[in-house]
Amino acid sequence: MVKPFNKKTSFDKIKHLFTNEMTIMYGGFGGIGTPPGLIDVILDSGAENLHLIGNDTGFPDIGIGKIVCAGRAKSIITSHIGSNPVAGQLMTEGKLDIEFSPQGILAERIRAGGVGIPAILSDIGTENSFIANHKPKVKLENTEYLIETALTADISIVYAKQADPYGNLIYDKSARNTNPLVAMAGEITIAEVEEIVPVGKLHPDQIVTPGVFVDYIVVSEGVNWKWVWE
Amino acid sequence: MVKPFNKKTSFDKIKHLFTNEMTIMYGGFGGIGTPPGLIDVILDSGAENLHLIGNDTGFPDIGIGKIVCAGRAKSIITSHIGSNPVAGQLMTEGKLDIEFSPQGILAERIRAGGVGIPAILSDIGTENSFIANHKPKVKLENTEYLIETALTADISIVYAKQADPYGNLIYDKSARNTNPLVAMAGEITIAEVEEIVPVGKLHPDQIVTPGVFVDYIVVSEGVNWKWVWE
Amino acid sequence: MGLGIDHRNKMAKRAAAEITNGMIVNLGIGIPSLVPNHLPDEIQVIFHAENGITGIGPSPEIGTEDANLCNAGGLPVTLKEGGSYCDSTIAFGMIRRGLLDMTILGALQVNEEGDLANWIVPGKKVPGMGGAIELAQKSKKVVVLMNHTDKNGKSKIAAKCSLPLTSPKCVNLIITDLAVIEVTEQGLLLKEVFSPYSIEDVIHSTDCQLTIAENVIWHEE
Amino acid sequence: MGLGIDHRNKMAKRAAAEITNGMIVNLGIGIPSLVPNHLPDEIQVIFHAENGITGIGPSPEIGTEDANLCNAGGLPVTLKEGGSYCDSTIAFGMIRRGLLDMTILGALQVNEEGDLANWIVPGKKVPGMGGAIELAQKSKKVVVLMNHTDKNGKSKIAAKCSLPLTSPKCVNLIITDLAVIEVTEQGLLLKEVFSPYSIEDVIHSTDCQLTIAENVIWHEE
Numbered sequence: 001m002v003k004p005f006n007k008k009t010s011f012d013k014i015k016h017l018f019t020n021e022m023t024i025m026y027g028g029f030g031g032i033g034t035p036p037g038l039i040d041v042i043l044d045s046g047a048e049n050l051h052l053i054g055n056d057t058g059f060p061d062i063g064i065g066k067i068v069c070a071g072r073a074k075s076i077i078t079s080h081i082g083s084n085p086v087a088g089q090l091m092t093e094g095k096l097d098i099e100f101s102p103q104g105i106l107a108e109r110i111r112a113g114g115v116g117i118p119a120i121l122s123d124i125g126t127e128n129s130f131i132a133n134h135k136p137k138v139k140l141e142n143t144e145y146l147i148e149t150a151l152t153a154d155i156s157i158v159y160a161k162q163a164d165p166y167g168n169l170i171y172d173k174s175a176r177n178t179n180p181l182v183a184m185a186g187e188i189t190i191a192e193v194e195e196i197v198p199v200g201k202l203h204p205d206q207i208v209t210p211g212v213f214v215d216y217i218v219v220s221e222g223v224n225w226k227w228v229w230e
Numbered sequence: 231m232v233k234p235f236n237k238k239t240s241f242d243k244i245k246h247l248f249t250n251e252m253t254i255m256y257g258g259f260g261g262i263g264t265p266p267g268l269i270d271v272i273l274d275s276g277a278e279n280l281h282l283i284g285n286d287t288g289f290p291d292i293g294i295g296k297i298v299c300a301g302r303a304k305s306i307i308t309s310h311i312g313s314n315p316v317a318g319q320l321m322t323e324g325k326l327d328i329e330f331s332p333q334g335i336l337a338e339r340i341r342a343g344g345v346g347i348p349a350i351l352s353d354i355g356t357e358n359s360f361i362a363n364h365k366p367k368v369k370l371e372n373t374e375y376l377i378e379t380a381l382t383a384d385i386s387i388v389y390a391k392q393a394d395p396y397g398n399l400i401y402d403k404s405a406r407n408t409n410p411l412v413a414m415a416g417e418i419t420i421a422e423v424e425e426i427v428p429v430g431k432l433h434p435d436q437i438v439t440p441g442v443f444v445d446y447i448v449v450s451e452g453v454n455w456k457w458v459w460e
Numbered sequence: 461m462g463l464g465i466d467h468r469n470k471m472a473k474r475a476a477a478e479i480t481n482g483m484i485v486n487l488g489i490g491i492p493s494l495v496p497n498h499l500p501d502e503i504q505v506i507f508h509a510e511n512g513i514t515g516i517g518p519s520p521e522i523g524t525e526d527a528n529l530c531n532a533g534g535l536p537v538t539l540k541e542g543g544s545y546c547d548s549t550i551a552f553g554m555i556r557r558g559l560l561d562m563t564i565l566g567a568l569q570v571n572e573e574g575d576l577a578n579w580i581v582p583g584k585k586v587p588g589m590g591g592a593i594e595l596a597q598k599s600k601k602v603v604v605l606m607n608h609t610d611k612n613g614k615s616k617i618a619a620k621c622s623l624p625l626t627s628p629k630c631v632n633l634i635i636t637d638l639a640v641i642e643v644t645e646q647g648l649l650l651k652e653v654f655s656p657y658s659i660e661d662v663i664h665s666t667d668c669q670l671t672i673a674e675n676v677i678w679h680e681e
Numbered sequence: 682m683g684l685g686i687d688h689r690n691k692m693a694k695r696a697a698a699e700i701t702n703g704m705i706v707n708l709g710i711g712i713p714s715l716v717p718n719h720l721p722d723e724i725q726v727i728f729h730a731e732n733g734i735t736g737i738g739p740s741p742e743i744g745t746e747d748a749n750l751c752n753a754g755g756l757p758v759t760l761k762e763g764g765s766y767c768d769s770t771i772a773f774g775m776i777r778r779g780l781l782d783m784t785i786l787g788a789l790q791v792n793e794e795g796d797l798a799n800w801i802v803p804g805k806k807v808p809g810m811g812g813a814i815e816l817a818q819k820s821k822k823v824v825v826l827m828n829h830t831d832k833n834g835k836s837k838i839a840a841k842c843s844l845p846l847t848s849p850k851c852v853n854l855i856i857t858d859l860a861v862i863e864v865t866e867q868g869l870l871l872k873e874v875f876s877p878y879s880i881e882d883v884i885h886s887t888d889c890q891l892t893i894a895e896n897v898i899w900h901e902e
Contacts, residue, residue: 005703005725029511029548030534032527055548056590082587083534091586103510103591104552108347111549115770116777116819117338118375119351124556125593127628130580138368140377145348147370161528166763173435173545175528177511180547184774200762205403206436207765208547210735212705212727212780223527225534235482235504259732259769260755262748285769286811312808313755321807333731333812334773341770345549346556346598354777355814357849360801391749396542403766405749407732410768414553430541437544438768440514442484442506442559453748455755 006165007217008196011041014216017155017188018045021074025110025153025186026054027179030083031063031225033171035159035192037218039066042157052076053110053151055103055178057084062225068096077151079103102131105148107181112150114184114213121145156186159220160209163193164200167214168207176208183209190216236395237447238426241271244446247385247418248275251304255340255383255416256284257409260313261293261455263401265389265422267448269296272387282306283340283381285333285408287314292455298326307381309333332361335378337411342380344414344443351375386416389450390439393423394430397444398437406438413439420446467637470654471605473498474635474679475564478603479505486510486555486595488565489533491605495564506543508560510591512551515543532591555594563599565592567606567631569621572668574631574643576604577623589626596627608636608665615667617641617648638662640677641670652677688858691875692826694719695856695900696785699824700726707731707776707816709786710754712826716785727764729781731812733772736764753812776815784820786813788827788852790842793889795852795864797825798844810847817848829857829886836888838862838869859883861898862891873898 018024018041028034034054042050043066050073057078058065065084067073075097081087090096101109102124112120121138123145125131136147158179161172169191171179183189191214248254248271258264264284272280273296282303287310288295295314297303305327311317320326331339332354342350351368353375355361366377388409391402399421401409413419421444472494479485479499484506487493496518499505507516510532517538520526525536539545554560569577576596579589596602609615617634634641639662640652651673653662663670693715700706700720705727708714717739720726728737731753738759741747746757760766775781790798797817800810817823830836838855855862860883861873872894874883884891 029532030530032511032530032534056588078588080588080590082590088586098586098588100588102589102593104548104555104594107548107552108345112350114778115338115774116779117350118353118373119370120342120347121349121351121377123348124597125589125627128589128593128625130624131589131593136368136370138366138377140349140366140379143348147351147368149370164763168763168765170435171545173526173529173539174509174511174513174531176435176545176547178548181549184771184778202765204736204760204765205400205406207767210765210767210771210775211763212729212735212775225527259753260751262732262751262755286809308809310809310811312811318807328809330809332810332814334769334776334815337769337773344557345553346558354818355810355848358810358814358846360845361810361814394542398542398544401766403747403750403760404730404732404734404752406766406768408769411770414550414557432544434515434539434544437546440544440546440550440554441542442508442514442554455748 007167007214008165009216009218011037011218014190015041015045018042018047020047021049022047022154023051023053025156025182026064027158027177027182028063029055029177031058031065033159033175033177033179034058034063035157035220036224037220038157038190038192039064042067043070048072049074053153054078055106056080057087059083060086077101079106100130107178109148109151110178110185111181113152114181117150119147119149122148151185153186154188156182156189158183158189158191160191160193162195162197162202163191163217164197164202166199167191167211167217168202169209169214170202170206171208180208184213188215189213190218192218192220194220237397237444238395239446239448241267241448244420244448245271245275248272248277250277251279252277252384253281253283255386255412256282256294257388257407257412258293259285259407261288261295263389263405263407263409264288264293265387265450266454267450268387268420268422269294272297273300278302279304283383284308285336286310287317289313290316307331309336330360337408339378339381340408340415341411343382344411347380349377349379352378382415382417384417386412386419388413388419388421390421390423392425392427392432393421393447394427394432396429397421397441397447398432399439399444400432400436401438410438414443418445419443420448422448422450424450469494471635471637474640475603475605478562478633479503483561484508484559486560486563486599490566492564492566493533508554510548510551512546512548513539513543514546515540552591552594555598558598558600560599562601562603563595564603564605565595567604569616569618569623570604570631570634571618571621572647573629575621575628576626576631577621579626580624582624592626596630601632602630603633603635604631605635608638615665617666617668619668638665647671649673650676652679654679690715692856692858695861696824696826699783699854700724704782705729705780707781707784707820711787713785713787714754729775731769731772733767733769734760734764735767736761773812773815776819779819779821781820783822783824784816785824785826786816788825790837790839790844791825791852791855792839792842793868794850796842796849797847797852798842800847801845803845813847817851822853823851824854824856825852826856829859836886838887838889840889859886868892870894871897873900875900
């Protein structure tokens with residue numbers, strides 16, 4: 001946790017943070033809400049053999065999909081790769097190790113990491129061998145539950161609508177999705193935002209991510225997602 | 231879950247919901263944010279042998295303290311009773327069964343109940359025999375964790391600043407505290423609010439509790455908490 | 461052989477008829493997304509999306525889309541008055557808490573016990589389960605909209621699913637291009653048939669035992 | 682024998698000196714709540730409260746209190762510009778996640794290993810642990826502010842705590858009306874003494890071994 005009271009920086013200045021073999025967690029859902037500028041910074045950084053954690057693999061040219069398609073990822077914990085055929089191809093070729101997690105449980109595992117809970121118990125997919133087989137289990141009052149462990153990352157990247165210099169964040173509509181959870185779960189959290197407003201401008205009841213969870217803020221050059229899921 | 235699209239009702243009309251032996255969960259922290267009108271309705275209802283769940287036992291004349299002092303509670307799961315000497319006295323006399331839970335873990339257990347997670351693992355108080363002794367435990371990578379089970383209630387009562395007729399809620403400053411968590415964890419959730427505004431008046435990004443978690447809304451006649459903790 | 465838009469809308473319209481006033485409903489991608497077009501105006505319903513929307517409205521006019529307002533399938537949507545946004549944990553909290561009255565989704569296979577397979581074709585296609593397990597396992601009613609047969613003419617309704625299951629014993633109603641079939645304790649009950657197909661067509665296209673309802677409803681085109 | 686306001690402020694002032702720029706700090710009820718009054722203006726610090734406040738400001742002027750803005754002790758506070766509100770799970774998330782640089786709290790007993798007892802006096806007083814376990818167990822630095830002895834003159838610093846522990850091996854620094862004592866791997870290290878007390882007074886009032894620092898600092902009144 002880096003703690004200046006002005007967390008604004010530039011894409012260039014944070015490029016060195018991304019290094020080989022690190023774990024990167026990204027906000028976003030179907031590419032929407034995945035910080036496009038930070039994805040490009042990761043590509044530029046040259047970092048490879050990355051361990052990724054996030055809702056899905058985006059599209060080949062949108063969201064985390066660009067990292068996956070560039071062959072920079074070694075593993076990913078995710079819930080869905082259907083919109084990025086390259087992810088499936090790399091998996092089939094043995095070049096990308098994918099752990100599938102039910103979507104809501106994945107979100108809870110990220111949140112658990114963010115709030116310092118070691119794991120949650122889950123009754124989701126207990127009868128699905130792909131989900132349940134390699135997970136520790138525990139019996140509670142005659143029902144067996146899966147132990148779904150918390151997830152954290154070396155760096156979390158998120159997209160938000162507005163930040164103040166302290167790193168307080170608010171999100172826009174459904175681009176919120178997994179971003180507030182991912183924001184809490186990084187050792188270092190970087191927020192790409194549409195706008196930085198002066199301290200005091202964000203209403204304290206409306207702040208979704210308190211700035212103590214955020215280390216760096218960069219201003220976005222615009223988003224690149226569009227509507228091409230199907 | 232009752233689902234009319236206009237959830238506004240009156241204190242009188244919901245009084246019958248409170249019955250003997252039921253589990254009631256209440257929002258609030260040190261009395262602040264515990265719905266005063268709904269506490270009075272519970273008193274009026276005559277319901278007794280209640281099982282309570284909430285952050286603390288308030289003050290003798292504020293918050294859940296009034297229920298406790300009237301001898302209506304049979305048990306309570308809480309983190310602190312220091313501001314209500316009657317709670318301690320009833321406990322000593324064997325008239326009130328108290329389960330102490332670390333404060334943040336209690337909040338997470340309520341949230342877990344609210345979002346349908348059976349339990350969380352915890353490393354809080356593992357070495358504190360009062361916390362750990364009667365709890366199930368599980369070992370994960372050589373560390374033993376407590377299994378802290380989810381909490382739900384027959385009825386949850388919360389205090390909010392504004393509601394719309396759909397039951398969407400926003401909270402005011404630190405009176406938010408445990409209210410959004412409690413709001414999710416009731417089979418029936420009743421919100422006492424300062425004001426009901428027309429549908430569409432609350433900004434959809436700013437709504438903290440989506441109305442699907444709320445069954446009834448009543449307009450408060452004013453709060454009664456003050457600053458007397460010490 | 462894909463399904464023409466007419467078949468798709470026929471199925472969506474039939475699914476829409478399952479929705480009653482005040483319900484909270486999640487719609488999967490594909491045919492289920494057409495369901496709102498067939499809802500009568502007097503039905504008030506809350507459409508829910510896993511990415512954090514409660515109260516989805518109609519599709520936006522072309523040119524008025526908001527890049528930050530999409531459903532879980534990534535398609536632009538609008539928000540109804542009274543709707544709200546939340547993060548994914550709260551959206552799935554609603555699902556696991558049992559607040560969803562209905563989920564309408566696609567499937568690769570369904571069997572006579574209501575087992576659902578819709579997330580993987582081993583060795584071929586591995587999209588991942590997304591939120592389907594939670595939706596299938598926790599919604600009060602699960603309605604499947606799918607072709608009756610696959611592109612090779614093989615029945616997608618089978619005695620046992622050959623594909624890995626998403627969730628066992630979760631499907632309540634199957635709506636296909638041929639028929640409407642209920643999953644009951646006693647197995648599959650054929651209740652409705654879409655013209656021009658006959659009861660015999662449905663039986664012929666189904667890879668397991670079907671009980672025929674006393675009064676099969678006939679949907680004319 | 683209670684502590685006079687001077688003693689209380691002396692202790693709070695010493696605790697304030699532990700706070701450096703940019704820290705996130707949680708203050709317990711009682712003497713710790715006086716700490717902000719002794720912070721130099723140039724120190725920027727974020728005060729955190731378990732009930733969901735990040736960035737507590739000074740106490741409000743009498744008559745301007747807001748009933749809905751209180752700290753975890755139930756006392757009216759204000760919010761600094763840039764502060765925010767959250768629910769209790771997020772407030773404790775900050776604690777468990779290790780974001781708190783320091784927690785300053787009261788105690789009933791502390792022992793030479795830094796074990797903390799501050800939540801129950803069996804058979805007498807059972808306030809409950811509140812958030813103390815989490816704060817003690819997870820904050821980067823735990824500073825205890827307490828009387829050196831109890832009302833019977835018995836040392837509150839002991840070889841072993843006789844009261845049930847809140848959390849073992851968590852206290853880093855003990856500030857009393859007599860002295861400042863650091864908990865080290867080698868046991869308790871007496872570093873500072875408050876006038877008019879002497880090193881011997883402190884040793885005499887302490888129920889376990891104390892190592893005396895090479896240069897004990899003397900705080901004049």
